Amino acid sequence: MTASPASASPLELPGWRHVYSGKVRDLYEPAGGDASSEQGDGMLVVASDRVSAFDHVLEPGIPDKGALLTRLSLWWFDQLAGGDGGRGIPNHLVPGATPPAAVADRAMVVRRLDMQPIECVVRGYLTGSGWAEYREHRTVCGIRLPEGLQDGDRLPEPIYTPAYKAPLGAHDENITFEQSIELVGLERASLLRDLSLEIYSRAARTAEGHGLILADTKFEFGLDDAGVMTLADEVLTSDSSRYWDAAAWATGDTPAERMASFDKQIVRDWLAAHWDKQGTPPSLPADIVERTAARYHELLDLLTAD
Template identity: 85%
Template structure:
């Protein structure tokens, strides 16, 4: 299903009223009395805090498929304890957005992106080269780009409004935002989910290098996993065999996410003004990697 509308304006959906659009998702609430919210994943792709053109073909459906699979695993299909999530059981999205939408509970969303890093790369690698730390957490000497960390680390970020940069913060700063008890719960949940997901990925020949989670409190005050989870947009996945055999960072970090987009944009844009349009080849390669990841994970 190619979704040209997903990268343009929000859809007119009977029974639902559009209330917000983020970088990738559109949010709707019932237009009459009703419970829940509708989250629709578009084909939009973002990098360096900008939404790019054109979108990635079928990306909304691919991300939703992967999120639903992971929600099921974390609900206990992997043998672990059930992690509460925001899906409304038995609810069906409108036909116009079938396959790329979820009906979810209304939550009191926490103002923190819960980032877990198991490997050194990206902005973490850039900081490590300067100070031998990642988000202020001291790490051993001698690590290189793509190395596995001695243990996964939790590096929260403050969720910025659309168009602004998310801000890496310390755990102590997250305590200042949500309180010690809630900050500790967010950290511990994030590390638990990462460990479970990384083990599942490893069994499929994949490395989950890092990821980010979002949580909200439900009507009963239960911390609930929300938004997307462990998708190609919110996570870095690498091919485990390539990582073991690779001699250079590029060879080691054969990616199944939007790194193709990031790399192309970094080489063709100085981060000033409007980003250039993505070439068709970059769009096609990115979509193919998204599909390949789903195939490897779900079989």
């Protein structure tokens, strides 16, 4: 299959009106007629094959990426609804609702929520921007950590490092838990933290059972009409989470071997080596696209295997 163009316009879907496009997903609302009567006041979220890096949408897209992300989100929503033996975590899916046939494999019909202005990040391992901060200050997002940790090390316990969801076009900003209280109040901030840590811990145990490490992840939540805090957006996908192969992490000789992630890191690495971040980024070579698609496929296969 050929990757879809990153610049392709959102699809015209009968019964749905396109209202917004992000870097990866397109959002629709009912336009009246059959969709409105069948789906009620739900929204349609369509995951495209677009891929972004360094705040740019790249050409071409990654084939089947939208379908793979959607399948993984739906699998995790099912697990967290109680399929993993834990208590059910409410999510935004509309039960029984069916996306249009043209996007059935990469779309979800979801409830409207009062989305919270906080991106709920949980880190179980030291890496990425956290490792950079730790080297300089021995902290991650201001949280003091023990001396002597190395890149890729497991943290003594998972830490919650929220971010403020900036307006469209601006960068999200890391904030402290105390700052999240200023945004949403103590009760709601505490609930967001506790839910995030609970979901991460459950997901990390599930991942370990499939030979994977869930190094870090981010969640989004919203309040439903009854005031229930509800898990929304995508969840625990390779776009919102960092997964590593557990065996490679334990035996690898270099950070690159230990922490080869099941996501678009291949794209980031190639782009960093071939673009100075000025002007329009170059098109991705076919082998980079194919290798990235293979990593997305591999993660889904590993996680959902019986």
